[in-house]
Amino acid sequence: xxxxxxxxxxxxxxxxDRARALGRLKFTDTSFYWMTIGSAxxxxxxxxxxxxxxxxxxxxxxxxxxFNFLISDAWSPPxxxxxxxxxIYGTLVTSIIAMLIAVPVGLxxxxxxxxxxxxPLRRPIGVAIELLAGIPSIIYGIWGAYYFRPVMQExxxxxxxxxxxxIPGIGFLFAGPPFGYGVLTAGLVLAVxxxxxxxxxxxxxxxxxPPVLKEAAYGVGATTFExxxxxxxxxTRVGVIGGVMLALxxxxxxxxxxxxxIGNATKIxxxxxxxGTTISAMIANQFADADPGLFTSSLLxxxxxxxxxxxxxxxxxxxxxxxxELK
Amino acid sequence: xxxxxxxxxxxxxxxxxxxxxxxTIFGLAWLALILGALLxxxxxxxxxxxxxxxxxxxxxxxxxxxSIVGSLIQAGIGLAIGAxxxxxxxxxxxxxxxxxxxxxxxxxxxxxxxxxxxxxxGLFIYELLVVPVGHxxxxxxxxxxxxxxxxxxxxxTEDMLNLVPNQLREAASAxxxxxxxxxxxxxxxxxxxxxxxGVLLAIAxxxxxxxxxxxxxxxxxxxxLNPTGxxxxxxxxxxxFARSPYAEQQKLxxxxxxxxxxxxxxxxxxxRALSAQAQQx
Numbered sequence: 313x314x315x316x317x318x319x320x321x322x323x324x325x326x327x328x329d330r331a332r333a334l335g336r337l338k339f340t341d342t343s344f345y346w347m348t349i350g351s352a353x354x355x356x357x358x359x360x361x362x363x364x365x366x367x368x369x370x371x372x373x374x375x376x377x378x379f380n381f382l383i384s385d386a387w388s389p390p391x392x393x394x395x396x397x398x399x400i401y402g403t404l405v406t407s408i409i410a411m412l413i414a415v416p417v418g419l420x421x422x423x424x425x426x427x428x429x430x431x432p433l434r435r436p437i438g439v440a441i442e443l444l445a446g447i448p449s450i451i452y453g454i455w456g457a458y459y460f461r462p463v464m465q466e467x468x469x470x471x472x473x474x475x476x477x478x479i480p481g482i483g484f485l486f487a488g489p490p491f492g493y494g495v496l497t498a499g500l501v502l503a504v505x506x507x508x509x510x511x512x513x514x515x516x517x518x519x520x521x522p523p524v525l526k527e528a529a530y531g532v533g534a535t536t537f538e539x540x541x542x543x544x545x546x547x548t549r550v551g552v553i554g555g556v557m558l559a560l561x562x563x564x565x566x567x568x569x570x571x572x573x574i575g576n577a578t579k580i581x582x583x584x585x586x587x588g589t590t591i592s593a594m595i596a597n598q599f600a601d602a603d604p605g606l607f608t609s610s611l612l613x614x615x616x617x618x619x620x621x622x623x624x625x626x627x628x629x630x631x632x633x634x635x636x637e638l639k
Numbered sequence: 640x641x642x643x644x645x646x647x648x649x650x651x652x653x654x655x656x657x658x659x660x661x662x663t664i665f666g667l668a669w670l671a672l673i674l675g676a677l678l679x680x681x682x683x684x685x686x687x688x689x690x691x692x693x694x695x696x697x698x699x700x701x702x703x704x705x706s707i708v709g710s711l712i713q714a715g716i717g718l719a720i721g722a723x724x725x726x727x728x729x730x731x732x733x734x735x736x737x738x739x740x741x742x743x744x745x746x747x748x749x750x751x752x753x754x755x756x757x758x759x760x761g762l763f764i765y766e767l768l769v770v771p772v773g774h775x776x777x778x779x780x781x782x783x784x785x786x787x788x789x790x791x792x793x794x795x796t797e798d799m800l801n802l803v804p805n806q807l808r809e810a811a812s813a814x815x816x817x818x819x820x821x822x823x824x825x826x827x828x829x830x831x832x833x834x835x836x837g838v839l840l841a842i843a844x845x846x847x848x849x850x851x852x853x854x855x856x857x858x859x860x861x862x863x864l865n866p867t868g869x870x871x872x873x874x875x876x877x878x879x880f881a882r883s884p885y886a887e888q889q890k891l892x893x894x895x896x897x898x899x900x901x902x903x904x905x906x907x908x909x910x911r912a913l914s915a916q917a918q919q920x
Binding site for chain 2: 340359366453459508567626
């Protein structure tokens, strides 16, 4: 601030001082401009840097295994055979389970908050749901391992094995002993984690529906749910899908919550009660023990795959949300 | 007047209403369960030792002093690097960039960074700052946190600056104020609480991150203030002790979890209160 203050004009050379002061102002003005544009460029470079550094680190693994790295389920550090299929499979399955639960529940909460909730309670309940998003992921992890896993093992998994496990066709999904740890447990914890994201974005886009449209539908005698189903959701479809994709991006990359409850078995199993792993859990678990060389490079390659996967999902989400804003 | 068509619609409406109510109760129940477990397990292990002693091997009474200090130091480094970067970049987007091509691209990339997996950021900083130096360091951890925190500040700074009425800027410019002074003395002042909101949200996010620190700060069981060496932090010690077989270490993990969660939630609640205040004006 003091640098920009215009100095008191001296008596004899006020024109000189004026020129100097203006020069200094011009200098701070341009340098501030370049500082802001430089910072903006650094943001660009960061993402580029992530992509490049991961690719460079992953290159030895890609060169060694080629395309096979993507489809091989081998993961054997002693034999130096690595493949990403197990981790990719676990990442996709846990994310699908999480989305199957979080999308309907998240939308339900958003509908409740915008259409049903008593107005004075709207803000407190909204904030409470958003607090769920504020809880650090490691807390979900420790809570999942100490409280949720035993419940899964004692009650939920035996129940699933006894009921759904006997239905021909889908029974194989619920086969095997109830460990408590496993893909399903991880998917459920993920569902709770991404629920607030879906709710927050859906609520915001639901609020963009012009009240006139809703009032018109109510006016011709539609029930609340005919209004939601025929007016609100069609009007906000693009935005809702964008929010859902954003949550999917979170689910794909989530590390700590998953690492604690998935069991970290590097084997593909069809049962969702079985232990498994995800890309991020595998990196977090094995990085410390990895020797430099092919092992570390394979973990970096997993990181690169995760980066590309989430980049695509997030880019699609942002594109859809931007389209929604144009409306 | 039993119109079967009408009663069917009403029934469907009733079913959906009940489902929405239960979805909300489901969501709130998780929050209550998690916070309840944290209080239940966390308070039990809280004592003065937690704040005055460093982590110790099993069998010795230890605390979390080194982790708490480590968390503060690394969040401080993250803030020192991330805050200027984020606020300046956000200023560019709102004040200079507007709808230009560069601004559009930066905005898009920033939105992606905002929700990019933190573990990937950790690997990036590992490649950038750990491999060339040859050892883990709190500095690398702080830089990783800066990469995670900066996009939040970019976003809030831009959003907040966009709330400043243009007449305010025009009035200042009409008095002959150069652009940068208008921004720094008029626009920033008008949205000061908004900028603080962004900073608080970023601190909350940075303090809670674990994944990127595994590959950068690594953790350290000793008390240290040296940013060029490995350093402990609350998330890292929770990660380590929660999987420990020793009861006293598990207890410390829960106490750490309690401290961490309430620090993070307090930060984000105050950020929310501030931003509500800023938007009312």
